[in-house]
Amino acid sequence: MKESYNWILNRLPYTEPFLFVNEIRHVDAKGVEGTYRFSPDADFYKGHFKNNPVSPGVILTECCAQIGLVCLGMYLLGKESEIGNMAIGMSSSQMEFLQPVFPGERVRVVSELVYFRFQKIKCEVKMYNEDDKLVCKGVLAGMIGTANE
Template sequence: MKSIEITSKLPYSAPFLFVDEITSVSENTIEGNYLFNKSQDFYRGHFKDNPVTPGVILAECMAQIGVVSLGIYLLSKQTEASGTPRIAMTSSNVEFIKPVYPGEKVFVKSEKKYFRFNKLKCVVIMTDTEENIICRGEISGMILKAES
């Protein structure tokens, strides 16, 4: 499965899609990136005169690339899956280390801890263009095949 096929199966669209590109994927890892555009609406109120990307949005970006995209890839290896899979985040434990400002590009790397009974758990790290760690943690989700 190619990276464009993975992103086309993501169950998100703008303004809640936080994946620009999947740059590599395998049975155990995935990497991708996203540019936080200065015009994104949440910057208007978070925070006045000093906009910063909300932590929940950073965690969502990590989940979309590091868990959901990898889950779509793993499901495609099990069967000839068609349609958009059903997804639910089950847990996250993310440590936030540095802020992300409007206009910054982030890079997400995820390593599978396990994928069994349709539950995927990954160690996910987000870095900036200079490879400084922005946030890291473990994120889990249920990844189910699309209903026919």
């Protein structure tokens, strides 16, 4: 039976329209894999770009951060961590964009943990499209922990 990671999804500090995680396929102490489908009705497509909408790089980065940093960090902190006091923030990003992501496309994010210590988390992330082509890749870092730490 497939393990459920709904406890992580239910504790994410995001809601529509700024939630970019649909599913966590796998997570362990070394990394996480999750998916997101970009709604063709998302407001940012209306102006990016005229008559040829694509997902903005900043949104692709955010999707990678929500899956690759936040979901993994929550897993590493554990089910028993006090989510009400959760403090999350991205401190750095270095991304390379290789393919466009169009409205309605589903992407898969794979994140490998570089380190998690002193509430700082750093990961190497890769995003793939539905054809399993690499869309973007990079290194993201942030802080995650409870606010009283």
